[in-house]
Amino acid sequence: AMATLTRVPAVLAERRHPAADSPNMVVRRATHDDVVQKLKQDQREQDARRVAQLKIRERGLSMKLTRVEYMLDGSRVIFYYTSESRVDFRELVRDLAAHFRTRIEMRQIGVRDEAKMLGGYGPCGRPLCCTTWLTSFEPVSIKMAKQQQLSLSPSRLSGMCGRLKCCLRYELPNGNGVKHAGCADNGNCSNPTGCGSCATGGGCGSCSHHS
Structure with a gap:
């Protein structure tokens, strides 16, 4: 397969680094014949x-x-x-x-995989997280929206795939009870300022419907 390499924040680079036995490794730079x-x-x-x-x-x-x-x-x-x-x-x-x-x-x-393949933009104005940096789909529940006191309107909570938005996980209270810390770890993060992925520009916690 052929792909385009991009520079990502250090924290995301560590999280997305493929395992040693993963087939998703760079073999060589594409030649002119490869491009054709x-x-x-x-x-x-x-x-x-x-x-x-x-x-x-x-x-x-x-x-x-x-x-x-x-x-x-x-x-x-x-x-x-x-x-x-x-x-x-x-x-x-x-x-x-x-x-x-x-x-x-x-x-x-599934419909989430379909959205990841097709791509698009969320209501926050950014490219879909699943297309740009998410490596897996974590469970998302309506309880997460209630914890953040968000509107429970399906049109506001549903993503391009028609399921609950993945970003509902991003602003859960962290381990110290701090809200809007950008923690995508279901509130288990012990860092009072969040898990760090948002602070480095990973796309977390920036959705306009959470502000």
Whole structure:
């Protein structure tokens, strides 16, 4: 896979540093041929998405195609989709395999993963946390909004994914009872000024609906 490297705050860099056995490691800098191949891959993914959406409509399947990922070597095509129920896509896989002449893989994802893949901007005006720096989805409950005395209106508490906003965790009272400390650790942080991720520009605690 190809990606763009960006500079992040030191605290976030430590939190997001991949494990030694993780496949998410930088192998080398992309060459001109790599860039050309990536552009061709992007075009293949767009074509594959168009074909898959057509086949889904023809089969009348209740699924929403989110993203298509073409392996650089063309050995496999992964189709990410969301659905509220179980989908029998065996015939669809046969159609796609016959069209693309390669291995087809279907992966069902949740609405939060869909928002992370598609990206966007939250009501705070910043890019979605799940797209920019969050590495996992932590549990979020309506109790967190009540603790902060926020409006319980679904339209104000729901994120782009339609679920409770991840940032409801960011301003919970920390271990010393200090509110708005930017602690995303469900109130278990013992630092009176918060867990530190906000102070370094990690995006925590800056949502306008919390102020």
